[in-house]
Amino acid sequence: MATLLQPALRTASAAEVQPVIRVEDVHKYYDLGETKVHALRGVNLEIAPGEFVAIMGASGSGKSTFMNLLGCLDTPSSGHYYLEGVDVAQLGKKELASIRNRKLGFVFQGFNLLARTTALENVELPTLYARLPKEERLERAKRALEMVGLGERMEHFPSQLSGGQQQRVAIARALVNRPSILLADEPTGNLDSRTSVEIMQIFQDLNDQGLTVVLVTHEADIAHYARRSIVFRDGKIRRDEPVMNRPEAAEVLRTLPTLED
Amino acid sequence: MDFTSILRIALRALARNKMRSILTMLGIIIGVGAVIATVGVGQGAQQQVQNNIASMGTNLVFVSAGSVNRGGLRLGGGATKTLTYDDMKAIVQESPAVASAAPGSSASAQVVFDNNNWYTRVNGTEPQYFDIRSWPMASGTSFTGDDVRTAADVAVLGETVRQNLFGSADPAGQTIRIGNLPFQVVGVLAAKGQSGMGADQDDAIYVPITTLQKKITGQPWLQYIVVSAVSQQASYAAQEQITALLRDRHRIRPGQDDDFQVRNLADVAQLADQSSRIMTLLLASIASVSLIVGGIGIMNIMLVSVTERTREIGIRVAIGAQEADVLKQFLSEAVVMSVIGGAIGILVGAGSSLGISHLLHWPISISPLAVVAAAVFSTMVGIFFGYYPARKAAQLDPIEALRFE
Numbered sequence: 001m002a003t004l005l006q007p008a009l010r011t012a013s014a015a016e017v018q019p020v021i022r023v024e025d026v027h028k029y030y031d032l033g034e035t036k037v038h039a040l041r042g043v044n045l046e047i048a049p050g051e052f053v054a055i056m057g058a059s060g061s062g063k064s065t066f067m068n069l070l071g072c073l074d075t076p077s078s079g080h081y082y083l084e085g086v087d088v089a090q091l092g093k094k095e096l097a098s099i100r101n102r103k104l105g106f107v108f109q110g111f112n113l114l115a116r117t118t119a120l121e122n123v124e125l126p127t128l129y130a131r132l133p134k135e136e137r138l139e140r141a142k143r144a145l146e147m148v149g150l151g152e153r154m155e156h157f158p159s160q161l162s163g164g165q166q167q168r169v170a171i172a173r174a175l176v177n178r179p180s181i182l183l184a185d186e187p188t189g190n191l192d193s194r195t196s197v198e199i200m201q202i203f204q205d206l207n208d209q210g211l212t213v214v215l216v217t218h219e220a221d222i223a224h225y226a227r228r229s230i231v232f233r234d235g236k237i238r239r240d241e242p243v244m245n246r247p248e249a250a251e252v253l254r255t256l257p258t259l260e261d
Numbered sequence: 262m263d264f265t266s267i268l269r270i271a272l273r274a275l276a277r278n279k280m281r282s283i284l285t286m287l288g289i290i291i292g293v294g295a296v297i298a299t300v301g302v303g304q305g306a307q308q309q310v311q312n313n314i315a316s317m318g319t320n321l322v323f324v325s326a327g328s329v330n331r332g333g334l335r336l337g338g339g340a341t342k343t344l345t346y347d348d349m350k351a352i353v354q355e356s357p358a359v360a361s362a363a364p365g366s367s368a369s370a371q372v373v374f375d376n377n378n379w380y381t382r383v384n385g386t387e388p389q390y391f392d393i394r395s396w397p398m399a400s401g402t403s404f405t406g407d408d409v410r411t412a413a414d415v416a417v418l419g420e421t422v423r424q425n426l427f428g429s430a431d432p433a434g435q436t437i438r439i440g441n442l443p444f445q446v447v448g449v450l451a452a453k454g455q456s457g458m459g460a461d462q463d464d465a466i467y468v469p470i471t472t473l474q475k476k477i478t479g480q481p482w483l484q485y486i487v488v489s490a491v492s493q494q495a496s497y498a499a500q501e502q503i504t505a506l507l508r509d510r511h512r513i514r515p516g517q518d519d520d521f522q523v524r525n526l527a528d529v530a531q532l533a534d535q536s537s538r539i540m541t542l543l544l545a546s547i548a549s550v551s552l553i554v555g556g557i558g559i560m561n562i563m564l565v566s567v568t569e570r571t572r573e574i575g576i577r578v579a580i581g582a583q584e585a586d587v588l589k590q591f592l593s594e595a596v597v598m599s600v601i602g603g604a605i606g607i608l609v610g611a612g613s614s615l616g617i618s619h620l621l622h623w624p625i626s627i628s629p630l631a632v633v634a635a636a637v638f639s640t641m642v643g644i645f646f647g648y649y650p651a652r653k654a655a656q657l658d659p660i661e662a663l664r665f666e
Contacts, residue, residue, distance in 0.1 A: 073579060073659045094583060101581020112576045112663065116277055128266055129581045173580065 018085055020180055020212050021047040021070065026079035028065050028235075039065040040076070041235035047214065049180070052207040054223035054243070055216045057232030064185070066232065067216050071104055071183050072096045084180060101129050105174025109186035111166040113158040113173075119145060120154040123173045130177055144172035148202060164195035171202060181212045188222050194256050200225040201249035225249055271593040274566075282598060285562045288555030289602030289642065290609060293635045295548035297610025298617070300631040303541025305614070305623040310537050312624065313455065314530040320360070321393070321526040322499050324352070324486040324507070327519055341520045342482040343511050346470075349486045355506055358499035362488040363390035364470050368478045372466060374426040374437040381422050383439055383466045385473025386487075391417075391450070393489040401433050401448030404469050412471040416444040420452040420463040442476055444468065493527060500525045545631075549638070555602070556642035563595050563650035574654050575662025588655040595647020596640060603639030607632055 028040040040062050047053055057063040068074040069081060072088055075096075081088045083103065088096070100106075113122045123144050127137040145154055148168040158166050167187060174182055184203070188196035204225060207213045215226055223229050224243055231239040275282040326344040349364045367384040388403045404415045416437065423432055432446045453462045474481055490499035500523050507521050567574070574587055611627050618624065 068660050071579070073663075097578065097581055097583045100579060106579050108663070112572070112579075114573055114576065117273075125577070126580045129577075129583070129586055131263075177581070 017049055019046040019082075020049045020051075020084055021045065021214075022080075022082040023069075024080040024082075026066075026069065026076040026081060028062075028069065028074070029077045039235055040069075042079075043235075043237055045230070045237065045240075047212065049212055050207070050210050052203070052213045052225075052227040053215065054226035054229045055214065055232065056218060056220070056223050056229060058218065061232040062235040063216055063232040065235075067183065067185050067214075070181075070214060071106060072099050097129075101126055102177055103180045105171075105177070105179040105182045107167065107170050107174050107182065107184040107187045109189040111158070111163070111170045111190070113166055113169055115158055118155050118157060119150060119161065119169045119172075122158070122169055123176050126173060126177045140176050141172075144176045145169070147175070148172045162195075163191050164198055167191065167195075167199055168202065171199075175206070175211075179211075181214060182206065184213065184215045186217055187215065188217065188219065194253070196222060197249050197252050197256065201253060204249050267589055267593045268597070270590060271597045274590075274594055275597060278566075281562060285558050286598050286602035286605070288558035289552065289599050289639055290555075290606040292548070292552030292555040292642075293603045293606025293639050294610035294613065295551050296545055296635050296638075297607055297627070297631055298614045299544035299548045300541060301610065301614030301627045302617050302623075303537065303544055304626040304628050304631075305618045305621075307534065307537040307541060308624040308626055310533045311530065314526065314533060320490040320493050320496050322359075322488040322490055322496055322503065323524045323526065324488060324503060325522050325524070326482070326484050327521040342480070343520050344483045344486065344507075345481075346483060348507060348510060349483065351506060351510060352486065352488060352503055356499060356502035358490050358495040358502055360489045360491045361389050361393055362486050363387050363393055364483045365390070365485040365487055366470060366473055366478060366480065366483050368473065370440050370477065372422065372426065372437055372439050374432075374435065377426045377428075379422055379425040381419075381464055381466055383468060383473065383477060385468055385470035385477075387470055390467070390487060393487050396453060397451045398448045399451040401446070403448055404467075409469040409471050412475050413469060414442060414444045414472060414476075415447045415468065417448045417450060417467040418446060419450050419465040419467075421461055422464060422466055423449050439466065439468070440477065496525050496527050552635075552638065552642060556599070556646040559595050559598055559643060560646035560650060563591060563647055564653070566594070567591060567650050567654040570654075571657060571662045571665040574657050575659050575665065578657070578659040579663060584655040587657075588651045591651035591654045592644065592647045595651065596643035599639045599643025599647075600636075603636055606639065607635055610635070 023043055023045040026040055026043045027038070030037040030039060043062075043066060055063050055066065065074070069076055072083070072091075075081075075089050075091075079089070083099065086099075088099065091099070106112075113119075114125070120138075120141050124137050124141040127140055132140070142151070142154065145151055148171050150165060150168055150172065153161065153165065158169070161169065167190075170187075171182075182203070187203075188199055191199065200222065203213050203215065207227075213226070215223070217223050224245075224247060226243055227246060229239070229241060229243050230237055324344070326341045346364055349362050352359055353362050363386050365384060365386050367382050369380065370383045371378055371380050372383075373379075387409050388405060391398070391403055398417070399420065401417075403417055404413065407413070408415050416439065418426070418432060426432070426437060427435070432449060435446050436443050437446060438444070450463070450467075455461060468477075470483075488499060488503065490496040503523050504519065507523075508519060511520055513519060577587060577590075611632070614627060618626070
């Protein structure tokens with residue numbers, strides 16, 4: 001599992017290490033014709049390599065907008081967003097696509113797998129856009145699927161997989177290009193509670209190996225599995241604190257009744 | 262992305278909506294098929310016209326007695342009596358571009374054999390006539406130079422006349438009556454079919470020119486002279502030389518009308534060739550309209566497909582697809598459809614033009630140029646009509662696209 005990821009970075013102290021994400025006074029406006037929506041009103045944030053951050057907030061709090069900015073799907077109206085020291089706000093579409101491909105891994109609420117496309121091919125997709133040679137693409141996709149425990153179901157279509165399995169395919173896809181950050185937008189929103197904990201266990205495992213994870217959720221008990229929790233309200237960060245009494249997903253799973261999926 | 266991956270993804274996407282893809286391709290299949298078939302049939306027809314013209318004899322120059330203007334009264338073609346056997350001999354001797362010539366005159370007459378009779382054209386000529394017109398005998402022989410000298414009562418039948426007089430009987434050595442005169446049949450000409458103008462060339466009887474002049478028409482002058490030039494290129498020179506020679510021999514002063522006509526069959530051939538070429542072009546351009554309609558069909562389906570797959574596009578962009586990647590993906594689907602459609606269309610078009618040629622007994626002609634043009638054109642149709650939907654897909658906002666249900 002560790003071989004797929006970059007060398008663990010969180011052993012270094014935060015002081016010497018450049019933050020993987022640094023957001024400075026970011027604003028975002030949406031011009032909807034007559035009305036102007038001020039979605040983000042001056043957000044400042046630093047995330048060090050190896051952190052596990054949960055971003056919470058009600059709908060309309062700006063957390064989704066912020067997630068889109070972190071994911072380089074959108075650019076700020078003003079302010080700076082440094083991803084590994086590079087100011088993303090200055091980049092063009094091509095560079096942003098390249099960053100999404102190589103540095104970021106996305107996991108969505110709705111899984112967002114391509115229908116009628118096998119698990120293996122879904123996972124292979126980012127490597128295709130990274131223009132890796134064919135053998136390496138297959139090799140990486142297989143390893144990523146084995147990592148999330150789906151080595152036996154590579155040729156299955158999404159419709160033949162349970163929700164939890166589909167989300168694990170999505171996680172494998174997010175990891176296949178060895179990103180610096182895993183961004184998860186409500187990854188457990190469509191899953192039952194046991195499966196949710198299973199997904200959180202995967203995230204905790206990945207984080208333990210040094211991967212930076214940023215998780216957006218509105219469920220407090222899911223946010224608990226992170227190490228740091230940030231709360232958005234009205235386009236600003238209202239609270240930013242470490243998580244106390246962080247449960248180990250593996251432990252929690254043992255207490256839950258086993259329902260085989 | 263490499264070419265094979267793009268192709269694989271495009272084929273997979275098309276296979277997902279088989280019926281839709283096939284119907285969309287059908288537009289291109291019909292368009293390309295129609296172009297290939299019309300060009301093929303058109304060229305077959307053109308070939309057929311050329312064969313017909315060639316069957317009239319190559320390098321042919323046709324001299325006929327012209328109209329004459331006597332004190333304001335203009336008589337029709339063939340009315341003059343000035344074209345003579347000596348003119349013919351002079352043409353052969355004095356025009357360097359002329360290889361040989363044969364005299365001709367004709368009259369219509371009722372011919373009878375046994376219980377059958379037939380109204381046909383009786384032509385008087387000399388044996389070299391058949392060589393000039395490259396017209397072989399189907400059976401028997403031509404009449405000879407001796408027959409011409411002695412004005413012998415011998416006849417060569419055209420195929421149509423033979424059929425009407427003899428049916429399945431053997432005409433060799435039989436005696437027929439032309440008017441009231443008995444003639445011995447010495448040969449039957451091979452069937453030649455229609456002339457370039459549509460007249461049945463086989464509906465004729467040939468007798469020695471002397472026999473015709475002395476015993477049938479009683480006219481010593483010629484109605485026409487058939488000339489063969491030394492080559493096809495020389496036929497224009499022959500035309501000029503003959504004109505100059507005959508004006509001189511007939512003492513026509515400069516400014517006066519000719520009392521003869523010299524027609525070059527190369528002109529006729531060119532005209533017929535040109536008209537069938539224009540016809541082919543016209544048909545092909547009508548057919549290519551259906552190819553454009555097919556292209557619009559592709560554009561329509563690709564636009565639907567882009568809308569349906571908005572979410573897929575969003576996912577691809579989110580995980581790092583470049584605009585160019587998405588563009589290529591959708592463009593390649595359109596091009597794959599148009600290329601496959603084009604390939605099937607070529608087969609369908611070639612097949613149907615073979616069928617039509619076979620049915621009409623025309624020479625088979627599948628133009629390689631039309632095949633290449635159709636292949637290139639259908640690919641271009643795919644690119645042209647696929648580009649707009651593909652660009653639309655590539656420029657989708659990923660956030661909007663991911664939200665799309």
